[in-house]
Amino acid sequence: GLNLDDIQGDILIGMKKMKELFYFFGIADVASFKTKLATDILPLITTTTQMLDNSTQPITLLNIAFSQRGLDALNVSDSLGDSDFFNGQFEDAQNLGDPGTTNWVPEFTGTGIHGVLLFASDTVVNINDAVSSLESAMGNSMTKVYSLSGAARPAPNAGHEHFGFLDGISNPPVNGFTPSPLAGQSNVSAGEILVGEDGDFGTRPDWAKGGSFLVFRQLKQLVPEVRTSFGARMVGRWKSGAPVELSPLFDDPVLGADRSRNNDFTFAETTDQSGCPFGAHIRKTRPRIDLGTDDTGRHIMRAGIPYGPEVSTDEATENTTSTERGLAFVSYQSTIGNGFKFLQQTWANSQFFAHGQGPDPIIGALAGAERDITGLDPTDTTKTTKLTTDFVVSRGGEYFFSPPLSAISGKLSI
Numbered sequence: 001g002l003n004l005d006d007i008q009g010d011i012l013i014g015m016k017k018m019k020e021l022f023y024f025f026g027i028a029d030v031a032s033f034k035t036k037l038a039t040d041i042l043p044l045i046t047t048t049t050q051m052l053d054n055s056t057q058p059i060t061l062l063n064i065a066f067s068q069r070g071l072d073a074l075n076v077s078d079s080l081g082d083s084d085f086f087n088g089q090f091e092d093a094q095n096l097g098d099p100g101t102t103n104w105v106p107e108f109t110g111t112g113i114h115g116v117l118l119f120a121s122d123t124v125v126n127i128n129d130a131v132s133s134l135e136s137a138m139g140n141s142m143t144k145v146y147s148l149s150g151a152a153r154p155a156p157n158a159g160h161e162h163f164g165f166l167d168g169i170s171n172p173p174v175n176g177f178t179p180s181p182l183a184g185q186s187n188v189s190a191g192e193i194l195v196g197e198d199g200d201f202g203t204r205p206d207w208a209k210g211g212s213f214l215v216f217r218q219l220k221q222l223v224p225e226v227r228t229s230f231g232a233r234m235v236g237r238w239k240s241g242a243p244v245e246l247s248p249l250f251d252d253p254v255l256g257a258d259r260s261r262n263n264d265f266t267f268a269e270t271t272d273q274s275g276c277p278f279g280a281h282i283r284k285t286r287p288r289i290d291l292g293t294d295d296t297g298r299h300i301m302r303a304g305i306p307y308g309p310e311v312s313t314d315e316a317t318e319n320t321t322s323t324e325r326g327l328a329f330v331s332y333q334s335t336i337g338n339g340f341k342f343l344q345q346t347w348a349n350s351q352f353f354a355h356g357q358g359p360d361p362i363i364g365a366l367a368g369a370e371r372d373i374t375g376l377d378p379t380d381t382t383k384t385t386k387l388t389t390d391f392v393v394s395r396g397g398e399y400f401f402s403p404p405l406s407a408i409s410g411k412l413s414i
């Protein structure tokens with residue numbers, strides 16, 4: 001079975017709190033960092049077991065993950081068996097459809113990010129306290145390179161991302177972890193998410209077992225620019241979460257909130273685009289019956305959080321973004337090329353997958369080129385809509401490995 005005391009808490013459950021800080025660091029003094037990793041960071045790392053019950057969760061949750069450059073800095077020479085992780089995300093910008101890297105946060109284009117600390121809590125004050133106490137414990141052994149503060153949106157939009165849609169509805173249930181999957185879902189192998197577990201076919205060092213690759217992307221969202229009338233058809237769900245496939249013409253908040261029904265569809269309910277458009281975001285990223293089976297081996301566990309302020313009155317009036325906001329996207333998978341990267345490059349960006357009706361209107365990216373998509377207009381689903389703006393703009397990110405606690409106290413700190 002899975003060793004839930006050894007697996008970091010964000011991977012299978014998600015450290016869903018009101019606030020989360022992504023603290024990207026560089027290792028400045030290797031020997032001292034290694035010592036403090038075991039003595040000062042390890043005791044604060046939140047495990048999956050701790051996440052299972054609110055009463056065992058610390059006030060501020062903490063996880064840690066390393067980039068390949070971080071492993072290099074720590075003199076860890078074992079290959080983790082993932083070439084995308086090895087090369088880093090900057091090398092992948094073109095494959096991911098980003099229009100170059102001029103929109104990238106400068107720190108993500110350099111070589112200084114060795115790892116990321118993920119702090120999650122109910123308040124910013126709690127997080128700031130945890131950060132300052134960790135910083136003083138770490139002293140000069142590490143330096144802050146960049147940080148991004150995430151926050152759940154204010155009521156009544158908590159749990160909704162900045163376009164307004166309920167998020168976190170569909171994450172794969174995992175063998176040996178999820179006792180009873182929701183209607184419409186079936187368990188995936190633990191090895192799709194965790195390295196070294198059943199169903200992971202990579203070659204990994206023993207110490208990596210129970211870890212997972214963490215993909216981080218800072219995805220800016222152009223909220224006032226989105227034509228809201230087609231929003232639900234772009235996503236494949238209404239703002240409440242109700243699936244367009246089951247309720248094509250109007251939102252149905254009761255359905256959206258019903259965990260026994262809001263995943264219970266396969267896309268076989270309609271054969272044309274009168275239900276869910278073929279290219280809708282949730283269909284592109286999890287095609288269900290479009291591939292004949294849901295057992296596609298391309299599942300990711302999503303654990304992101306919105307960042308940036310609410311849309312201001314000025315922005316709404318001008319239909320133009322002036323202050324950056326978006327999604328601090330996090331996904332976990334046992335192989336980046338089967339998970340995030342496959343979904344982005346081979347499915348979302350493709351004009352052809354799965355029915356030839358254009359790229360994903362939310363995240364599909366053609367290096368900035370215009371995107372032609374059918375199915376968005378409910379009154380004529382064969383009509384082509386030309387999207388001249390990307391509503392989601394990549395500001396870059398990095399590929400990390402979230403190690404098991406046993407590696408934090410062992411391989412990585414010795």
Ligand code: N7H
Nearest residue numbers: 161165167168169170219235282285286327343344362392
């Ligand atoms: Fe997506 N959105 O608000 O439009 N996503 N996503 N995503 N996404 C999902 O099912 C969104 C992004 C997946 O199993 C929902 O929990 C936004 C990337 C997958 O049915 C909503 C951004 C990738 C699913 C959004 C963004 C994915 C999913 C419905 C960027 C991978 C589950 C809520 C700013 C490459 C599909 C839910 C399933 C769902 C939105 C990014 C993948 C509302 C705004 C980069 C696998």
